[in-house]
Amino acid sequence: MKLTQLSLFLENRPGALRLPCQVLGQAGVDILSLSLADTQQFGILRLIVKDTERARKVLEEAGCVVKATDVLAVEVPDRAGGLADMLGAFEGSGLSIEYIYPLVAGHRGKTAVLLLRVEDPEKAAAMLAGRKVRVLSREEALEAVGA
Amino acid sequence: MTPAESRVWDPAELLPRDRLVELQLERLRGSVARAGITPFYDAALSRAGVAPGDIRTLGDLGRIPLTTKDDLRAHYPLGMLAVPRAEIARIHGSSGTTGKPTFVAYSHADMQVWSGLCARFLVAGGLRPDHLVHVAFGYGLFTGGFGLHQGIERVGAGIVPVAGGNTPRQVMLLRDLRPDVLVCTPSYALHIAEVARAVGDDPRGLGLSFGHFGGEPWTEEMRVEIERELGIQAFNNYGLSEVIGPGVSGECFARSGMHVAEDHFLVECLDPWTLEPVPDGDVGELVFTSLTKEAMPVLRYRTRDLASLDRSPCPCGRTGVRMSRVVGRSDDMFIVRGVNVFPSQIEEALLRVEGAAPHYVIEIARPGTLDEAVVRVEIRPRDFSDEMRQMVALRDRIDHEIHSITGIRMTIELVAPSTLGRSEGKARRVIDHRRAGSTGSA
Numbered sequence: 281m282k283l284t285q286l287s288l289f290l291e292n293r294p295g296a297l298r299l300p301c302q303v304l305g306q307a308g309v310d311i312l313s314l315s316l317a318d319t320q321q322f323g324i325l326r327l328i329v330k331d332t333e334r335a336r337k338v339l340e341e342a343g344c345v346v347k348a349t350d351v352l353a354v355e356v357p358d359r360a361g362g363l364a365d366m367l368g369a370f371e372g373s374g375l376s377i378e379y380i381y382p383l384v385a386g387h388r389g390k391t392a393v394l395l396l397r398v399e400d401p402e403k404a405a406a407m408l409a410g411r412k413v414r415v416l417s418r419e420e421a422l423e424a425v426g427a
Numbered sequence: 428m429t430p431a432e433s434r435v436w437d438p439a440e441l442l443p444r445d446r447l448v449e450l451q452l453e454r455l456r457g458s459v460a461r462a463g464i465t466p467f468y469d470a471a472l473s474r475a476g477v478a479p480g481d482i483r484t485l486g487d488l489g490r491i492p493l494t495t496k497d498d499l500r501a502h503y504p505l506g507m508l509a510v511p512r513a514e515i516a517r518i519h520g521s522s523g524t525t526g527k528p529t530f531v532a533y534s535h536a537d538m539q540v541w542s543g544l545c546a547r548f549l550v551a552g553g554l555r556p557d558h559l560v561h562v563a564f565g566y567g568l569f570t571g572g573f574g575l576h577q578g579i580e581r582v583g584a585g586i587v588p589v590a591g592g593n594t595p596r597q598v599m600l601l602r603d604l605r606p607d608v609l610v611c612t613p614s615y616a617l618h619i620a621e622v623a624r625a626v627g628d629d630p631r632g633l634g635l636s637f638g639h640f641g642g643e644p645w646t647e648e649m650r651v652e653i654e655r656e657l658g659i660q661a662f663n664n665y666g667l668s669e670v671i672g673p674g675v676s677g678e679c680f681a682r683s684g685m686h687v688a689e690d691h692f693l694v695e696c697l698d699p700w701t702l703e704p705v706p707d708g709d710v711g712e713l714v715f716t717s718l719t720k721e722a723m724p725v726l727r728y729r730t731r732d733l734a735s736l737d738r739s740p741c742p743c744g745r746t747g748v749r750m751s752r753v754v755g756r757s758d759d760m761f762i763v764r765g766v767n768v769f770p771s772q773i774e775e776a777l778l779r780v781e782g783a784a785p786h787y788v789i790e791i792a793r794p795g796t797l798d799e800a801v802v803r804v805e806i807r808p809r810d811f812s813d814e815m816r817q818m819v820a821l822r823d824r825i826d827h828e829i830h831s832i833t834g835i836r837m838t839i840e841l842v843a844p845s846t847l848g849r850s851e852g853k854a855r856r857v858i859d860h861r862r863a864g865s866t867g868s869a
Binding site for chain 2: 285287289291292317319321322324326343344345347349378379397
């Protein structure tokens with residue numbers, strides 16, 4: 281049910297984003313999705329890659345600070361109100377979402393796959409399943425993005 | 428022998444104050460006479476109208492003009508030499524951040540005094556002949572490496588003269604040779620712990636039992652951190668090459684200040700602006716006068732180091748006045764929007780924040796009309812979070828602590844671990860862009 285995301289600490293200086301991307305490129309690791317959170321003084325790059333272990337190894341060898349966290353890949357109908365409906369499932373559950381970013385849109389014709397970072401992925405996955413929201417397995421998520 | 432005496436290297440450390448003062452006065456006259464051999468002191472003393480015979484009490488010291496680092500620089504390379512060249516046993520130099528070093532020379536007698544002074548603080552901090560000591564100070568013109576080395580040799584303990592650099596290799600030597608004692612700068616001690624962890628060693632399991640740290644200012648919080656990280660007792664020592672090098676003062680077991688070797692140096696604590704003595708306990712600039720040095724005596728040398736003096740009796744029985752740890756440099760102190768700030772305050776703030784490493788650089792600029800200070804702080808890998816609110820909270824805690832200690836707001840930039848320089852000599856932590864060409868601390 282879970283997908284491993286790699287987060288990287290980025291300093292606020294020119295080339296800070298390019299370095300990890302170059303490292304992954306040289307190692308032949310394809311980035312499937314990413315999100316970038318930034319402040320004026322530093323940033324956090326979050327990445328989804330196929331070969332997480334290898335990516336982590338080459339990034340750490342290049343001196344990057346890397347942290348692995350689990351995220352949920354959730355299928356959402358690709359129509360107006362689709363996201364709002366999915367978020368509705370969280371209401372009253374006591375579970376909160378830290379952040380969301382997309383993995384792919386137009387999957388299986390009419391769905392989008394979003395990545396959700398929640399505090400307790402196991403609990404959130406069970407809760408979503410109970411409310412008829414489809415949570416993709418790692419394999420399904422990778423397949424959705426064509427990896 | 429009482430237990431206190433058993434840990435005293437030189438009986439002179441226990442001299443009653445009245446005997447000490449007699450000895451100081453006698454030696455001061457000799458030192459003024461020796462210094463007067465150099466053209467610099469000859470001119471300075473005659474300008475001030477002071478002859479060695481005019482020194483009747485220690486209070487007459489104030490009649491002697493002060494000596495500054497610039498005076499020493501102006502007499503590069505060996506203009507301050509008070510003995511014939513043939514009598515030089517050793518030359519060391521202080522790290523000039525720009526341009527040339529300042530050389531200091533030692534006679535054979537000076538070398539004996541110096542190694543004995545290092546032995547004093549090493550023994551006061553527990554060194555015994557059966558110990559093995561890992562020395563990670565640079566060996567070279569810097570006085571730290573050879574100074575401590577000679578002191579350890581005098582005590583009769585074993586030495587692993589690793590010198591600086593290649594920290595993973597240092598960790599390997601510590602793990603495999605299992606020395607009892609670590610000698611280096613405090614920031615390098617923390618770096619060793621960090622690298623030990625990175626290569627999979629438990630820094631507390633290296634078998635070290637205590638360490639003697641010096642060469643740069645540090646804080647009580649940093650001592651706690653070193654002791655926790657390495658599982659050791661950490662002792663502070665102080666010295667500067669212009670005065671003799673390490674051995675000017677050092678801590679005893681009480682660890683409530685460093686005993687100045689007052690039979691070899693007179694110490695004054697002056698207000699850096701008015702140059703008037705400050706009361707005991709107040710922070711001022713330390714000024715030293717050498718009493719026994721032959722090759723290069725200094726009279727009332729301004730160290731730029733800020734500390735306070737404590738003349739209350741010490742439980743260890745040593746009678747030498749105790750100086751506090753150096754809380755800053757009178758020339759390193761920087762003024763941001765009218766407020767005096769010391770790098771040690773930043774260090775103290777960082778050590779209060781879980782997740783911030785005590786490795787930092789402060790950059791001060793004046794982009795418009797207002798001063799702006801940026802503190803770049805290393806994060807610890809284990810405290811990095813993918814959640815922005817956690818990272819922002821970390822930055823805000825640092826911001827809050829710095830503001831509460833210094834009273835001013837600085838911009839906090841988080842940087843990756845191990846990206847800021849570590850010092851094996853002295854750390855350079857303040858970069859002031861407001862004064863062109865200025866590079867901060869030495």
